[in-house]
Amino acid sequence: MRRTAGLLALAAGPVLVLGVLFVLPVTGMVAQGFWADGRFDPRGVLDVLGRPRVHRVAWFTLWSSAVATTASVLLGMPAAYALHRLALPGRRAVRAALLVPFVLPTVVVGVAFRQLLGEGGPLGGLGLDGTPVAIIAGLVFFNVAVVVRAVGAAWESLDPRPGEAAAALGASPWQVLRTVTLPALRPAVVGAASIVFLFCATAFGIVLTLGGVRYATVETEIYLLTTTIYDLRAAAALSVLQILVVVGLLALAARLRFAADPTASRVTTAPRRVRRSDWPAVALTVLLLVALAAPVLNLVVGSLRVDGGWSTGNYRALGGTGDGSGGGGALLVPVTTALLTSLRTAVDATWMALLMGLAVALIVTRRSHTPGERRVRSVLDGFFMLPLGVSAVTLGFGFLITLDQPPLDLRDSALLVPMAQALVALPLVVRTLVPVLAGIDDRQRQAAASLGAPPWRAVLTVDLPVVWRPVLAASGFAFAASLGEFGATSFLARDDNPTVPVVIFRLIGHPGEMNYGMALAASVVLAATTAAVVLAVERLRVPSVGAF
Amino acid sequence: MLELRDVSVRYGDTTAVDRVSLDLPTGEVLAVLGPSGCGKSTLLRAVAGLEPLAEGRVLADGADVTSTPTHRRGFALMFQDGQLFPHLSVARNVAYALRLQRVPRDLRSARVSELLELVGLAGHAERLPATLSGGERQRVALARALAVEPRLLLLDEPLSALDATLRERLAADLRGILTRAGTTALLVTHDHEEAFALADRLAVMRAGRVVQSGRIDEVWRAPVDEATALFLGYARVLRGDAAATVLAAGGLPAAAALAVRRSAFVADDAGRVPATVRSARVTPEQVRLVVDADGVGDLDAVAPLGSLVAAGERVSLRVDVTRVAALPADNRA
Numbered sequence: 001m002r003r004t005a006g007l008l009a010l011a012a013g014p015v016l017v018l019g020v021l022f023v024l025p026v027t028g029m030v031a032q033g034f035w036a037d038g039r040f041d042p043r044g045v046l047d048v049l050g051r052p053r054v055h056r057v058a059w060f061t062l063w064s065s066a067v068a069t070t071a072s073v074l075l076g077m078p079a080a081y082a083l084h085r086l087a088l089p090g091r092r093a094v095r096a097a098l099l100v101p102f103v104l105p106t107v108v109v110g111v112a113f114r115q116l117l118g119e120g121g122p123l124g125g126l127g128l129d130g131t132p133v134a135i136i137a138g139l140v141f142f143n144v145a146v147v148v149r150a151v152g153a154a155w156e157s158l159d160p161r162p163g164e165a166a167a168a169l170g171a172s173p174w175q176v177l178r179t180v181t182l183p184a185l186r187p188a189v190v191g192a193a194s195i196v197f198l199f200c201a202t203a204f205g206i207v208l209t210l211g212g213v214r215y216a217t218v219e220t221e222i223y224l225l226t227t228t229i230y231d232l233r234a235a236a237a238l239s240v241l242q243i244l245v246v247v248g249l250l251a252l253a254a255r256l257r258f259a260a261d262p263t264a265s266r267v268t269t270a271p272r273r274v275r276r277s278d279w280p281a282v283a284l285t286v287l288l289l290v291a292l293a294a295p296v297l298n299l300v301v302g303s304l305r306v307d308g309g310w311s312t313g314n315y316r317a318l319g320g321t322g323d324g325s326g327g328g329g330a331l332l333v334p335v336t337t338a339l340l341t342s343l344r345t346a347v348d349a350t351w352m353a354l355l356m357g358l359a360v361a362l363i364v365t366r367r368s369h370t371p372g373e374r375r376v377r378s379v380l381d382g383f384f385m386l387p388l389g390v391s392a393v394t395l396g397f398g399f400l401i402t403l404d405q406p407p408l409d410l411r412d413s414a415l416l417v418p419m420a421q422a423l424v425a426l427p428l429v430v431r432t433l434v435p436v437l438a439g440i441d442d443r444q445r446q447a448a449a450s451l452g453a454p455p456w457r458a459v460l461t462v463d464l465p466v467v468w469r470p471v472l473a474a475s476g477f478a479f480a481a482s483l484g485e486f487g488a489t490s491f492l493a494r495d496d497n498p499t500v501p502v503v504i505f506r507l508i509g510h511p512g513e514m515n516y517g518m519a520l521a522a523s524v525v526l527a528a529t530t531a532a533v534v535l536a537v538e539r540l541r542v543p544s545v546g547a548f
Numbered sequence: 549m550l551e552l553r554d555v556s557v558r559y560g561d562t563t564a565v566d567r568v569s570l571d572l573p574t575g576e577v578l579a580v581l582g583p584s585g586c587g588k589s590t591l592l593r594a595v596a597g598l599e600p601l602a603e604g605r606v607l608a609d610g611a612d613v614t615s616t617p618t619h620r621r622g623f624a625l626m627f628q629d630g631q632l633f634p635h636l637s638v639a640r641n642v643a644y645a646l647r648l649q650r651v652p653r654d655l656r657s658a659r660v661s662e663l664l665e666l667v668g669l670a671g672h673a674e675r676l677p678a679t680l681s682g683g684e685r686q687r688v689a690l691a692r693a694l695a696v697e698p699r700l701l702l703l704d705e706p707l708s709a710l711d712a713t714l715r716e717r718l719a720a721d722l723r724g725i726l727t728r729a730g731t732t733a734l735l736v737t738h739d740h741e742e743a744f745a746l747a748d749r750l751a752v753m754r755a756g757r758v759v760q761s762g763r764i765d766e767v768w769r770a771p772v773d774e775a776t777a778l779f780l781g782y783a784r785v786l787r788g789d790a791a792a793t794v795l796a797a798g799g800l801p802a803a804a805a806l807a808v809r810r811s812a813f814v815a816d817d818a819g820r821v822p823a824t825v826r827s828a829r830v831t832p833e834q835v836r837l838v839v840d841a842d843g844v845g846d847l848d849a850v851a852p853l854g855s856l857v858a859a860g861e862r863v864s865l866r867v868d869v870t871r872v873a874a875l876p877a878d879n880r881a
Contacts, residue, residue: 370600371559371560441631443627443631444631444633446593446596446598446618446625446627446631447625447627447631447633448619448633448644449597449598449617449618449619450596450598450618450619450621450623450624450625450693450702451619451624451644451645451648451692451693451695451696452619452620452622452645452648452649452696453619453644453645453648454619455619457619457648458619461633461644462633465633465635466635
């Protein structure tokens with residue numbers, strides 16, 4: 001009884017925060033769709049779901065995500081093998097670098113792909129700009145790292161002896177792969193694929209920058225409906241649809257992940273020398289790396305070109321507000337100011353996400369003593385994972401329409417954007433910390449207690465030495481995610497106080513070569529910042545970082 | 549020192565520990581012996597304060613500690629695998645509880661060296677746990693548990709994680725250390741050898757209940773039923789005519805059932821039970837036989853080293869009455 005009460009007391013903080021900042025906005029958003037003139041009326045929602053454009057959007061979301069997921073898995077598998085099982089020179093650095101595309105701000109990636117595929121770009125002749133192929137390529141660019149990391153970690157901790165036994169029984173390397181290795185990896189592959197599908201289906205910045213109005217997914221359609229034609233009912237209807245699908249997918253992913261958590265056991269096999277039979281995998285990996293590096297390098301090159309010559313002009317222009325049509329700037333504030341805003345916002349979002357994430361991770365990993373306590377714990381566990389299931393756009397929009405009245409008028413609060421970003425980053429923090437805390441043998445704490453350590457002292461002795469690195473890594477990850485966050489921020493950031501992704505999006509929306517050049521330069525600065533943070537995190541060697 | 553009064557622990561509908569009462573006088577070592585899953589570890593954790601009691605009371609030195617949290621009980625718990633703090637050196641691990649009690653530094657380091665000396669690890673103070681062998685880790689865990697002179701030491705299968713040779717050596721050491729330190733200890737194990745090596749008293753547990761308890765030789769000489777006898781290392785239990793034949797041959801009073809050890813039957817010309825040898829195997833200590841005894845059936849027996857017995861030969865068996873135990877009739881398990 002007392003333990004359950006204590007648990008509830010500990011959980012009260014995060015529950016309250018999540019209730020006000022998450023449940024309230026999301027239900028507010030959903031209610032928009034179902035209530036008309038103060039009465040419950042679901043006809044509007046059904047009506048929206050019957051529209052041909054909605055059908056087209058939903059279908060496009062599904063098939064583009066499915067194709068992108070399949071491509072990510074196919075391209076990621078050889079790299080997972082080559083980078084996690086073979087003694088390739090520099091594989092650690094490459095593995096770290098692979099994390100960069102995943103955390104690059106979505107808007108930046110969108111800009112990079114347009115620069116690569118658009119008119120005048122190196123691949124402009126292919127005519128892929130503004131096609132579904134470009135969108136899918138962008139999604140794969142982001143998510144292939146998820147496959148490499150998740151499957152690679154599983155591959156690394158795979159016992160090599162069954163494969164050796166099969167080889168001794170006469171199986172060729174290919175047969176070993178097909179009959180022994182792939183079946184053993186299946187949980188990891190399916191788990192990674194379902195998470196990638198989820199990320200693709202809720203991708204926002206990349207689809208918005210590359211697809212515009214023509215190729216909308218459910219996520220961007222919600223944005224377009226609310227910001228351009230103010231059809232809140234339709235937006236709410238789509239949000240409901242998306243929440244249902246995503247929560248279903250998440251439940252599925254959680255079940256699949258439960259089958260084999262690649263971070264749970266860290267029995268790693270030493271990488272082995274490259275054999276002839278490994279060459280195809282190595283070659284495919286090199287190709288993948290080139291393909292991933294190309295848009296980024298091209299972006300950097302593009303940012304340094306002005307009027308056909310090399311120049312740092314685009315970077316120098318970041319101190320200004322760009323080239324507006326009516327004589328003023330394209331922006332209300334200089335990009336450098338936006339950069340400061342971004343950094344400040346990210347710091348706030350990071351500590352918020354960290355505080356919440358730590359509390360949540362502690363709550364869900366402690367051993368339950370009674371069935372009642374276990375039930376309370378599993379309910380909380382599911383509750384805290386909810387933000388993963390709701391799109392950032394829905395969240396941002398929900399903030400906008402529910403937190404605008406006293407006593408919760410946060411519209412003008414400087415904390416509004418950080419709070420939304422913290423919620424978006426929360427699952428990331430929790431996912432990094434939970435495997436670490438769950439990996440601590442509870443008997444360590446019991447040993448400390450039996451030697452006379454009070455509970456707080458046991459935490460200091462047992463948990464802190466193990467958890468400080470993951471906490472640091474999670475902070476870095478949350479910081480990077482917050483720097484690049486676009487979905488929720490695009491709703492909430494005010495024009496006179498924007499973050500860098502918002503500024504970039506605005507710049508590419510304005511005509512003018514200077515604006516485009518500034519967008520490229522700002523993208524490089526933002527990308528460099530997130531990359532630096534994530535590479536620093538990677539140096540901490542926390543296995544659970546980036547394992548979703 | 550320790551008294552358990554009708555202690556029960558339940559998980560939902562399952563009763564892991566069922567109304568257990570035990571007494572452990574100061575300075576003695578009590579072994580709770582039982583097969584895995586019998587609730588002995590749960591009992592130990594309940595005594596440590598790590599499992600809430602469904603009913604009953606735990607008393608230490610006459611005071612009720614049932615609702616005292618673990619860290620205020622003053623019982624040190626030593627886990628099966630030591631559970632050393634991996635980021636602390638051996639010395640810091642041992643000093644852990646002393647630091648909690650704010651023992652001054654010089655006293656502390658003196659006590660740590662003394663304890664490391666006691667467990668035979670004097671040169672290992674600055675090593676990290678990961679660099680130690682299993683046996684060494686167990687010794688550090690013991691030193692850590694003994695550091696604050698706990699009023700009760702709780703041991704969870706302290707030797708079972710070790711290999712056979714190491715186990716035997718550490719058992720002797722552990723016994724010596726406990727005696728010298730005058731520590732009261734409660735130990736749970738599934739291994740009767742471990743219990744005999746360490747304990748003064750024995751409680752046999754089965755399905756959550758204590759089925760027999762007492763001084764170790766009393767329990768050993770008079771197991772309360774067949775399952776207990778087998779668990780204590782008796783090889784077979786004979787009944788009816790077979791039991792009667794052996795009892796008569798040993799000159800013992802009649803009983804319904806008789807537990808016999810492997811070495812209870814010795815091939816000896818003066819023996820009174822005729823038997824046919826089925827197989828013979830030479831071991832370093834003696835020749836081990838499996839025989840078919842007339843009117844008894846299959847039995848294990850031994851012959852002195854050097855005796856030349858082979859399968860198919862007839863032998864006579866002498867009954868060693870110190871190695872059999874008559875069982876009460878009504879306790880067929």
